[in-house]
Amino acid sequence: DTAVSQTPKYLVTQMGNDKSIKCEQNLGHDTMYWYKQDSKKFLKIMFSYNNKELIINETVPNRFSPKSPDKAHLNLHINSLELGDSAVYFCASSQDGRRPYEQYFGPGTRLTVT
Amino acid sequence: SQQGEEDPQALSIQEGENATMNCSYKTSINNLQWYRQNSGRGLVHLILIRSNEREKHSGRLRVTLDTSKKSSSLLITASRAADTASYFCATDAGGSYIPTFGRGTSLIVHP
DSSP states (O other): OOSEEEEOSEEEEOTTOOEEEEEEEOSOOSEEEEEEEOTTOOEEEEEEEETTEEEEEOSOOTTEEEEEEETTEEEEEEOSOOGGGOEEEEEEEESOTTSOOOOEEOOOEEEEEO | OOOOEEEOSEEEEETTSOEEEEEEOSSOOSEEEEEEEOTTSOEEEEEEEETTOOEEEETTEEEEEETTTTEEEEEEOSOOGGGOEEEEEEEEOTTOOOOEEOOOEEEEEEO
């Protein structure tokens, strides 16, 4: 069974569109994250949720809105997509973001904005 | 924000050789972790070392931490072609245990 899953794996869309990426973890973890990895492999945290509550919101345009319907899911909705949003987006989870636990990553969603 | 910097950016070795990657950071940390990322995949956790620890082992992996120099190293012994991947260090500091990642070292192991 996949521990952290994301859909879709690839997403190609045009500028100005709105899109969503879904993430689910079946590990029973309390904390989930969204990361953006650019073309130079720099991995930057975007959001962190602990038990459905937002605990980190890094400097991210407000076009990006995370939604956590329950602690096993953290979806990422992006409005008015721009060329610079092209990247690989990773969802991750950890047992408790308030303690030093390892993170489990999903396979990534490669977003291409044309 | 706290961020580790891996060195070298790229490393190419032959199977059977040892591979050493370094990570430097700027401010005091709580913990440091190493992750591996195979091409087109998500990151996989390798080792977590706490600020009061100096060395940890896991199979062919050896991680050291020198807090006085604000640096860590990851040694992979007897490398295999399957070790080909990018390796990232991640640090957490202050009141946050959420790790901040560097840009990674790209390791290629030639069979």
